[in-house]
Amino acid sequence: MNMNKLHDINRTTPFRPYTVRTTDGDAIHVPHPDFMLIPPIGETVIVVDRKGGKHIVDADHITKLEIRRGGSAKPAR
Numbered sequence: 842m843n844m845n846k847l848h849d850i851n852r853t854t855p856f857r858p859y860t861v862r863t864t865d866g867d868a869i870h871v872p873h874p875d876f877m878l879i880p881p882i883g884e885t886v887i888v889v890d891r892k893g894g895k896h897i898v899d900a901d902h903i904t905k906l907e908i909r910r911g912g913s914a915k916p917a918r
Contacts, residue, residue, distance in 0.1 A: 842903035847886065848879050850906060860907040861888060861898065868907075869896050 850859065851874050861869040869888045871877050878887040886903075888896040 842900045842906075844879065844884060844886075844900055847900065847903070847906075850908070851877050851879060858909045860909075861903055862905045862907065863898060864902045864904055867896070867898075869898070 851871070856874050858870065858872045861867075861871060863869070870890070871888060872891065876889050876891075878889075880886075884900045886898050886900060888898065890896065
């Protein structure tokens with residue numbers, strides 16, 4: 842996955858929640874842009890789930906993003 846494209850999708854206004862699919866079959870839900878950290882350099886992203894778990898994913902292992910239909914996400918609490 843191209844890091845610029847990932848950054849653009851994560852910061853689209855209004856934000857639409859999406860799921861990150863990886864080469865090993867993981868499906869990581871991103872309910873709000875604050876749940877994903879995209880560093881300014883490098884090819885690794887960090888996604889935090891609602892339970893506080895952390896997923897460290899190499900961008901080369903992201904196979905697709907499934908963008909949810911419907912309204913924007915509510916702010917993270």
